[in-house]
Amino acid sequence: MRFVCLLTLVLLFSAAAPARLAPKIVERNLQPHFEKYGVQGSFLLYDAPAGQFVAYNPARCRQGFLPASTFKIPNTLIGLQTGALPDTATLCKWDGVAREFPQWNQDMSYGRALRVSCVPCYQQLARRIGVEQYRAWLPRLRYGRMAVAPATLDTFWLDGNSRISQFEQVDFLRRLHAETLPVAARHQRAVKQLLILKKTSEYTLYGKTGWRFRSATNPDNGWLVGWITRADGRTALFALNIEPKGGQAANNRFMGARRAITESILQELQWL
Template identity: 60%
Template sequence: MSYSLFRFGFLALLLALLAAKPAGSPRITERDFQAYFAAYGLRGSFLVLDAGTNAYTAYNLARCRQGFLPASTFKIPNTLIGLETGAVADTAEVFRWDGVRRAFPQWNQDLTVAQALRVSCVPCYQQLARRVGAGRYRQWLPRLRFGRMHVTAATVDTFWLAGSSRITQFEQIDFLRRLQQGRLPVSARSQAITKALLVLGRGPGWVLRGKTGWTMQSGADNGWFVGWVEQAGRTYFFALNAEPANGGPATDNFVRGRRAIAEQILQREFGLLAGAAK
C-alpha cells in the first residue's frame, strides 16, 4: 500500500470517528438527590442543564429519559400556539366560566389568559384547544418539537392529559432552552409574552420561571415542575418529574413537593435562588 493511500484511509477513519461522536456533546454527571424526594414521600427524577457549560446533572438518569404525559407543562407551547394562530389575541383576553363547579375553586370564575396560566386552569386551556383545532396543532407541534404529541379531533382538548402523548425531561429542557433563547419558530412577540407569564419569583440577581403539571390516570398521579433560573448572567434549566412513592393518591406533599424539591436542590446543590424560601 502506498503512503498516500494509507494516509487517505487514516483520514477517512478519523473523520468517521469524529462524526460518530460530535464535538461539544453535553456532559452528564449523575447525582443522588433521593433524600429530597423522600422528604415529601415522593419518587422521581431531576435534571439540570448549565447552559454556560452545556453540562447536565441528573438524578435517576434512566427515568429522565422516560416519556410522560406533559400535563399542564403543555400550557407553555399551547400559549405560544394560541397567540400565533390568533386563537387568543393577548394575555388580557378572558376565558368565560362555563358555570360548572370544579374541585379547584380558583377555576370557577372568568379568567384572563394570564390568570388562567397562573392558576393552571385546565377548562380555560381546553377552550383554547378547541379554538385552535386538531388540524392546526398537527401543523404547529412538529415545528415546536415539544416531545411527541398525538392529537385527533376527538382528543383535541385532552391529548396532553391522557392518551399516548409523551415528553422526556431532556425534551422539556431542550424546548425551554429554545424558548429562553428566542429560537422557537414563532414571533418574538409570542415568545416574549409567554416568557413573561412564566415568571414565578425574583430575588437578588436572579429570576425564576417555570410551570407545574399534574396528571391523574387510573388512580396514578404524576407531576412536573419545569423551568429555568437566570442568575448572574448564567442560565440553568431544570425538569422534575415525580409521583407518590407508595403509588397512592396525591397528597398535599405531592402538590407542594414538585416545586419545593426543585427549589431546594437548586439552592443547596447549585447555589441558586439566594433568599428564596427553602
C-alpha cells in the same frame, strides 16, 4: 483540476473534523430531597455555562410522561401564533360549572389562566386551535410526541398516548429561553413573562407546574419545568418529575412538593 484538488481537501478536512459531542451528563444523588416528601422521581438540569447536564435518575429522565399542564406553555404559543388567542389579556369566560379548584370558577385572562393552571380555559382554547393546527405546529416546536385526534382535542395532554421526557422538556425550554422557536419573538417574550415564579436582586426563577391526576390506569404524576437566570447572566434549565411512592394516591403535600423539591435541589447545586 484546481477545483478537484480544492474539493478533495474540503472532503478530507470534513472527514477528519471531530463530531459534535453531546453534552456531558453528571449524575448526582438527590434522593433525600424526594424522600422528604414521600415521592419518587427524577430531576434534570442543564447548566448552560458549563454546557453539561446534572441528573438524578437519568434513565427516568429519558422516559416519556403526559405533559399535563406544562403543555400550557406550547399551547399558549400556538394560540398566539395562530391567532386563536389574540393576546394573553384575552378573557376566558367561566362556563358556570363549579370545579374542585375554586380559583377556576370565574372569568379570567389567559395570563391568569396559565398561572393558576386553569384546565377548562385551555380546553376552550384547544377547541379554537383545532386538530390541524396542532398537527402542523407541534412538530415544528419539537415538543415531545403528542397524539392529537378529533376525539381527544381538548384532553390529549392530560390523558392518552401523548408523551414528553425531561430531556425533551429542557430542550424545548432552551429554545424558548433563547427565543429561537419558530414563533414570533413577541409571543415568546409574552409567555416567558407569564412563567416568572420569583424575582430577586440575585436571580429570576421561571417555571410551570403540571399534575396528571390519578386514574384507574395511571398514577398521580407531577411536573415542574423552567429555568433560573442569575444576575450575572448565568442560566440553568430544569425539569422535575415526581410520583407518590408505590403507586399510592397523592397526599396534601404533593402539590407543594414539586416547587419545594426543585428549590431545595437548586440550592444544593448553588443556583439559589
